[in-house]
Amino acid sequence: MFHYTAGHGRVIDSTLFAGTCWLLWKNRNNFCFQGELQSFAQIQAKSVQLKQQIIQASEKESTIIGAGGLRTPRDIKWQPPQHEWVCLNTDGSVTNSPLSSAAGGVVQGDDGRFITAFTMNLGGGSVTSAELAGIVQGLKLTWEAGVRKVILQTDSTTAKHLIEVATPHHRHYTSVAEIRRWLARDWQVHIVHVYREANVVADYLANLGHLCSVGSHVIAAPDAALSYWLYHDIIGVGTTRFIIE
Incomplete structure (x- = not known):
């Protein structure tokens, strides 16, 4: 669970709003110039992921050093197996x-x-x-x-x-x-x-x-x-x- 002050929350919300607008604008451009259109569910999923990233960034000062010692940022994603696996x-x-x-x-x-x-x-x-x-x-x-x-x-x-x-x-x-x-x-x-x-x-x-x-x-x-x-x-x-x- 994330904890942040009301003022801090407003900063996150405003940043999320701007980011979501950018996702919608990008989706519109992709449709106009490339004929590709993402569904509302896909944009919503990206917005949720964006919010998580914004919150993580906003909590950086308090989470870089926490229980257990120094924390290092890592890009976590699915890793494919080696060849033939x-x-x-x-x-x-x-x-x-x-x-x-x-x-x-x-x-x-x-x-x-x-x-x-x-x-x-x-x-x-x-x-x-x-x-x-x-x-x-x-x-x-x-x-x-x-x-x-x-x-x-x-x-x-x-x-x-x-x-x-x-x-x-x-x-x-x-x-x-x-x-x-x-x-x-x-x-x-x-x-x-x-x-x-x-x-x-x-x-x-x-x-x-x-x-x-x-x-x-x-x-x-x-x-x-x-x-x-x-x-x-x-x-x-x-x-x-x-x-x-």
Whole structure:
């Protein structure tokens, strides 16, 4: 959560207004001169990202040195895997009103090309159970896609830790054991933690799950909304984050 004074907030709001006007003006020029027109949802998404960047910049003095020591700005974005590998990104999501849990994931090639994706409504449960369910489904789809060199990216340090150390007495062990069975198959899977800013496609798909019927839904071809976020990864759109070195 961000905290800033009322006066500071007015500066952020005025800067955001100017930035949004610029996005609209740019969209108009692209339509006039190149025949390209972005949807309102795309402009809105960019405005939200712009606001986050403005707030981060405005908080720079108070966040450069914080708990844990010196923080260094880093451009966080999706990183494609090395040649002949694929990247599986998964995410979980929970809403409180109404109570709902969901997960989503996407498999992309080393050039960012779409291979397969899924979104799933889990009904209820915790964030951790949603994260683990997403990893199970993601591994299943990736295996069925026939690829055998996989970088699994998750923004959940808890899920990654449980996969590594959970014992049979842990309440999430059933999901962890299923993940371990998938990992034990004849393929190479490396699990890495990424920041959520590098996991935007999976985040979108996880949130989409809340709107779907209970169960898993495989996406064979991306629609316009999903294509927008995939393009976001391919062109390397990043978000500045202050990282403790």
